[in-house]
Amino acid sequence: MTTVTEQTTYPSGIFIAGTWLDADESFDVVDPATEETITTVADAGPDHARAAMDAASEAAEAWAATTPRERSELLRSTFDLVIQRRDAFARTMTREMGKPLAESYGEVTYGAEFVRWFSEEAVRVAGRYGTAPVSGQRILTMKMPVGPVYAITPWNFPLAMATRKLAPALAAGCTAIIKPAHETPLTTLLFVQALQDAGLPDGVVNCLTSTHSAEVTEPIITDPRLRKVTFTGSTAVGKILLRQAADQVLRTSMELGGNAPFLVLPSADLDKAVQGALDAKMRNIGEACTAANRFYVHADVAEEFTRRLGERMGALKIGNGLEEGTQVGPLVSSKQLAKVRELLDDALANGARTVVGGTSPEGPGYFLAPTVLADVGPQARVWTEEIFGPVAPITTFETLDDAISLANSTEYGLMSYVFAENLSEALYVVERLESGMVGLNSGVISDPAAPFGGVKQSGLGREGSHEGIEEFLETKYVGIRL
Structure with a gap:
């Protein structure tokens, strides 16, 4: 742990299978208002990425088998911790990203609300049962977690982007690997720490801080065990990820550029x-x-x-x-x-x-x-x-x-x-x-209760609202002949 202020300490930056790890390389996180280094964090490489994928895959079956109420309560506990630690979150966002402190406090409220919202959505996932009008067969549909998720977040809303992706993934029963932007990794580290403190099982969420985005992403996105990529960032990078995701026929959510x-x-x-x-x-x-x-x-x-x-x-x-x-x-x-x-x-x-x-x-x-x-x-x-x-x-x-x-x-x-x-x-x-x-x-x-997303080259899918958890669920159909 590196002490930065009297109020805040930050983990190393790499979190795999419930353990905070160091790396041979590190990078500086810079305060854009003063151009001074706030702290240094571990710089993950491809081996860390493979280990994170192993951890997310190994934890997937057990996490998917937890009850919706268990997942809901864990997210609600995480929400409470984020609110309790609002001062540390707000000061961290201002120091690493630059936004005024009042806006950072606003993002704490906004970002935490995704955690609370999806804690409530976790217990409302449902399928349906009915009779086929011609054959008379019974139609049963059930919702299943898509599987391990790779979440890539940008630097401009470091808490809200992490919560908007991880909260619905966890609520749906998916494990995840998150890679925050190297400009603003500290807020995400605090959020992962809150998840761990709330009792998140080992391997369910893994975090990679890195300046080697392409090298870290490649072994994850090409791994056949990965089932979903969710990305917020530029359209140019989104197109690269979509091309890579096509090789594995991955589910994707892309929140890309705007104009x-x-x-x-x-x-x-x-x-x-x-x-x-x-x-x-x-x-x-x-x-x-x-x-x-x-x-x-x-x-x-x-x-x-x-x-x-x-x-x-x-x-x-x-x-x-x-x-x-x-x-x-x-x-x-x-x-x-x-x-x-x-x-x-x-x-x-x-x-x-x-x-x-x-x-x-x-x-x-x-x-x-x-x-x-x-x-x-x-x-x-x-x-x-x-x-x-x-x-x-x-x-x-x-x-x-x-x-x-x-x-x-x-x-x-x-x-x-x-x-x-x-x-x-x-x-x-x-x-x-x-x-x-x-x-x-x-x-x-x-608003966390409203669907967020674009059309044309601004992206695919929606985040937040009722639609947000659907992005992390598959529909399984069972035909029943009585």
């Missing part, structure tokens, strides 16, 4: 629209797949909307997320900051006008001031690439059909936002948007 349009229709209440834009753009410093990426505003209200949004974003306080009053923390890494600045520079080269922001304070830290851009040219990359940072590009439209066409002009289809007071106008647009989720007069709609 969310934010539509302000003629009837919009601008007070609601500006607040919604702030919520949809600046949650998690803009580093969210659901973040508003493209702002399309009706020409009649564009000038006023742009002015108000610029004022609100320009007033946000930038700083270390641990400092009181901070509203905007750093981006997660120097690489991420460079990517956002590249997109910003490209927009300016394509005619954009800076309404507010566009600058970075002197270091340390990977900071970028919240930025609003107007008059962004149609060739700018911000219209086609996920920004993943605090930059809001704005352009105008004239008709609802124009807005729909602009919104759908992307290969992505995860999230859309629509602001309008006229219900007919709103529903006309909402029904034609090509996205798995729509926020109508709301800038934040993610």
Whole structure:
């Protein structure tokens, strides 16, 4: 165990068959606000991956045989531990990812709720029994766990992404291997520790922290004992995993990239629209797949909307997320900051006008001031690439059909936002948007009780809600001749 603060200690990073292990190699976890090393964790390799697969496979039969109530109670105990340890979880998220402490506490609540939700879903899995209308045979269906699961999580929501995948897998009776992003592994380690402290049997969950993603993934995803891959991350990596999963005909859940349009229709209440834009753009410093990426505003209200949004974003306080009053923390890494600045520079080269922001304070830290851009040219990359940072590009439209066409002009289809007071106008647009989720007069709609997922190249499957546990269950049919 490495002591980082008086309040928090972190395991080594590799957890296999109920034991925390070290490795020959390690890597630093860096605070993006200070650029200082928080701690080092073990850097897993292919041998660890094979051992984790062995452990998950060996534990699978016994875990699948536990009663739904046993699994439910373990998850509920884990939920209680996460809430009891909220301070350690929140401070850890802020230190390794950069988000303000208030947002980190919000993620503790949000992430823990997936554990509580699926503790309740565990006891509600059911099949059916009926009579075939022609043959008279009896039809019996039963739900079975798919088997060992490989879960790969991103760096931007390190608790919620772990709980959103592991909680339904465990509730369904599946064992799992989780590989958190190397930028933010510590929060996941705390969650795995909570599972262990709640009484999770050895081998049911295994954790691999690693900077060698491809090398660690290969022996797991090619193992015939693996039955499911669940991934949140970029579309490019998702496509690689889908190709690899095809060789084993694996079940997959893919929550991939986004390019969310934010539509302000003629009837919009601008007070609601500006607040919604702030919520949809600046949650998690803009580093969210659901973040508003493209702002399309009706020409009649564009000038006023742009002015108000610029004022609100320009007033946000930038700083270390641990400092009181901070509203905007750093981006997660120097690489991420460079990517956002590249997109910003490209927009300016394509005619954009800076309404507010566009600058970075002197270091340390990977900071970028919240930025609003107007008059962004149609060739700018911000219209086609996920920004993943605090930059809001704005352009105008004239008709609802124009807005729909602009919104759908992307290969992505995860999230859309629509602001309008006229219900007919709103529903006309909402029904034609090509996205798995729509926020109508709301800038934040993610909820453990709601299905989360996209269409087109934004992914496959749904997480959360009743649909979330189905992703980890197979349907077995038994035909009975009486």
